Amino acid sequence: MYTIRQASSLTGITPVTIRAWEQRYGVVQPVRSPAGYRLFTNKDIEDLLWLKRCLEEEGISISQAARLLQQQRKQQRLAEPPAEAGKDEALDDLSERLYSALLEFQTERARSLTELAFTMLGFEKTLYRLLVPLLIRVGDDWEVGKATVAQEHFITQFITQKCLSFFPVFPVDPAMPSVLALCPSGEQHQVGLLLFALYLRQKGCEVIYLGPDTPADGLEAMLVERKADYVCLSLTNPQFLPGALRLVNSLVDLFPHLKIILGGEGFAGAPDRYRKWILPGDAEGWNRWAAEELG
Known part of the structure; x- marks a missing residue:
């Protein structure tokens, strides 16, 4: 409230x-x-x-x-359906219609359906039960050849921009820390990073969102300029783990007071000394982390 x-x-x-x-x-x-x-x-x-x-x-x-x-x-x-099952059917129908419009590059229709979703479902259900599942779905369809590269890129950009448009809705609390959020070089999957960035913004944190496949060049200057308190790295592909850990080591050496957040399955194979920075992957774990770190 x-x-x-x-x-x-x-x-x-x-x-x-x-x-x-x-x-x-x-x-x-x-x-x-x-x-x-x-x-x-x-x-x-x-x-x-x-x-x-x-x-x-x-x-x-x-x-x-x-x-x-x-x-x-x-x-x-x-x-509005009288039963919860009916609500699920309505959501499923809306999801299929939106996905079809996006696959056909129908931008205006997709925008109208998204607005309808906000009216019917509200912010949280639209985000977590409609947009994020579609973001995951198009990635899966691309991997098995059911969606083209162009379709995957278009849908990913459309949904990402919708999610990022929520950021201004949540005011920044000057008493809360600032966070630099990125996927390290090579990592393209940003769903987890995007959701955690929104979670932090809802908490009042200033979030500088850099997104997927962020090169290390320029990060040091940005950290100095923006005076970030945390750096959050999200990794799903273990292939890029060595490079991600080199980046973490470099940042810790250069900025001893900088706090690190690591998230995603790609960090599962990280050595024990990095475990203290790995974020749990569920909402309960996020809430525990926030209670300890953000107060």
């Missing part, structure tokens, strides 16, 4: 405007704390961001956008 000040920070909409939209159009209906303060949900934040996009990108009035939002909510209620 978010206060109106936090909701304003997340959306870039002033508290005065949020209150006006609530009172005039009923676009959000925040609950009240025992002290009487407005509290907004993740869905409220998503709706406010959607309204803002309508005004800024489509050029329509707030009254028109509010009517469209109410229509979407009504359609969602009518289309």
Whole structure:
């Protein structure tokens, strides 16, 4: 739950405007704390961001956008399956439609389906149950020849950009550490890195996301310039382990106070002295790590 000040920070909409939209159009209906303060949900934040996009990108009035939002909510209620199994079927259908659109390079249709997913499912389900599984699926299809290189690249870029677009939604807390996130040279698979970067950003960390196949050249200068507290490396292919460990050793020697995070199956064969930096691969492990490291 978010206060109106936090909701304003997340959306870039002033508290005065949020209150006006609530009172005039009923676009959000925040609950009240025992002290009487407005509290907004993740869905409220998503709706406010959607309204803002309508005004800024489509050029329509707030009254028109509010009517469209109410229509979407009504359609969602009518289309909502009565049982959880029905919800799974709806999600599966949406996933197939989105994947088909992406395979055919239908960018606008894919964007529309993604927006529909956010409206129906909210942020977390859209991310973890729709976009990330599709990112994994296209990688698997490419490996067995069911998707072309062009299709795999297009879908990966589309979903990656969607995930990265979530970053501005979560404000940076100046009290939290900054993190440089990358896959070392040669490593192309970035799903785990992307998810952990989003997890850190939700915690308030500043994340400098460099993505896959990041060369070592220039990292030292970037660390000096950005004064990062952590470097996070993600590795799935053990073929690139020796190079990744050389990079870790170099960074530790140059920056003794730098903290290291290692994630991914590629680090499974790392010598024991690196074990203290290896992050557990499940959400519970991430939460334990965050409780110890971030407080």
